[in-house]
Amino acid sequence: MADIVLTTYPAERSRNVGDALITHSMIELVRARVPAFEPVVMFRETPLDELPRETRHRVFAPGFSVANGTYPALFPLFTDLDRMERFWPVGCSFQANLPERASFETPYGKDTLAFLKRMAERFGPFPCRDQLIVDRLERSGVPAFYLGDLALFDEKRIGTALRVPPPVGTLVITLQHHVRYLEQIVDLAKRVRARYPEWRRLVSMHAVPNPMNRVLAARMAELGYELLEVHGEVAKLDLYETVDLHVGYRLHGHLHFLRNRKPSILMVEDARSYGFSRTQGTAFGCVDAWSQESREPDDTAPERALALLDEQMASGFSGYAPLLAFIDRTHAERVSPWFDAVAEVLNG
Template identity: 45%
Template sequence: MNILLTTFPEQRSANVGDALIAFSALNLLQARYREYSPKVLYREFDLDTLGHHKADSVLAPGFSVSEGVYRNLYSLYADLDRLAHFYPVGCSFQTPLIPGKPLNAFRYGNDTVSFLRNMATRFGPLPCRDASIVRILENNGIAAVYSGDLALFDETLVGKEFTGSAEPSSIVVTIGHHPKYAHQSLRLMHLLKEHFKDAKLYVAFHSRPNGHSLQLAAQATRLGFSELHLYGSVDNLNIYDSIDFHIGYRLHGHVAFLRRRKPSVLLMEDVRSYGFASTPGMEVGCIQAFVQDSLEPEEKAAEAAIGFARDQLRENFLGYARCFASIDRTYTDFIAPYFNNLARNLYLEDSATHKTQYLTEVPIS
């Protein structure tokens, strides 16, 4: 039995960004090994409850390397020796930002250090979705490597030349996680109305609505924005195929546009987006939503975001070519070799059990 542990909280927030991560991992692997058909389980699932059904492999896209990951975020097995073939990739990290304290200064507790070092020793350096996570792990004596966010990679578009983009006829704003940015978000939407008078404007939910997001969306609709409820199935994001430009707070709203070779502006509200922007080449279009020293909302962040977009528009958004080149390099240097080898390993493991006849030709690298 092959298992994929997803971070997608279907019964909770239904965050579509998590769905996109799992979707991307499956596409990358099944393109190389079409027989791969895992049992998809939420990350908290206790593998011990499978009883005699052995997990031949465990793929964990977006695996969290946050404090308390083992047993608090991921149950895995009580006896980690039973975890024979484990593939964490695109590892994520989350912790509250602390005013005046650099993210690189983060230190894990002893139990988490022990677990993560054990995983890196047994299964290789932990592949991380941004450069800051690599630095945090290495500063804690844990081997790590940069893999990029898996959701960035659509193999039908990777390597495609970016020739620029015209003035957007449609723009979507994604609603952030944190209520403290509500005033800043509303200011952003007012500025979009002012500067892009002819564009069709949308406001998008990436998670199930809550009080904060509903209130902000109501204000947006009074300004003439149309609501998009995109949480849940990754298919909901297909509407982005027909929208020209994203500007907002959701990291995977930003990533969903970069994946499509479209320009996007991300207002960085927390450690996830802050870490993303710390990666060389990926800082394009990233605007800090908070003041570094106090973590209070930056008063002019909305103006900075619109100003950046207007500057890029005058150059047909060609400044994004550097971002797409970075994505392509990461694909060539890490993603393609990693998933080639993963497909090969799974093919050999499955063939050894004589479960079925496989017709897919698996790259050997």
């Protein structure tokens, strides 16, 4: 028997550290229960047909995409799906550019729907990272349930208190994915500088710089921001250890701070963040960067984000207590039992 982990981390392309964090989190959750767990990690686009036929394979897919065409376009898996002894998609994701409910309502094609139903019938309901993904699957007749994004759960931190920032500390802004927010993020950076002039201010890249990132990095430097490049393996996120507060666009920047019990404000720029912001329990700290009315970036978003931050500073960041309690409860009621069940199979 061989264990395979299909990572969404594109080591040869963007080196998006958020994908590395998803895979790292899943492996750590398994190893906490099965210390000898040493899977073969492969990129999700790798066809598995060349693996030895005489070996049965158990396949883990952290952050498995339940978008149209997921199999075989995004995850080739095996041509003969029966070669999988077990298939564990977990923290299932969905991607779309626009942060709106309509993004989650596009119907599945018949081939994708047949694949999803077949996998659910054989291996059980899909554990999803936000409630809108659960709703999308269930409307299509595919069993699913909410588990949360794996990046939220560091079992060494579960149950611990919020690490409240000092009166003057260090703040990081994470850069967005989409060029449409170019003017908005510069406005946000200017407002942060004016609002908190004594704070140390950083700007962070979660992926290998593209032309937009380079333009923004130069503009941020002009505004007095120091640059952090955290793209790459998950160890790069250690650069955040001395950072007290996050305000920005990267969903997994937001989740990394929450998992480490630090406050964060997420600018909701696409469907990934939208689903998180519309899940009961994880909505706090999310600010819509996109206007549903004008269908353009919302000019009021930076000021709304900083008004929320001001309010939380005044209250000792009290608004994060229910959010952390929800993460702890989700871990106790959903995450830990799911991984306990996986461990029983691996130890069997």
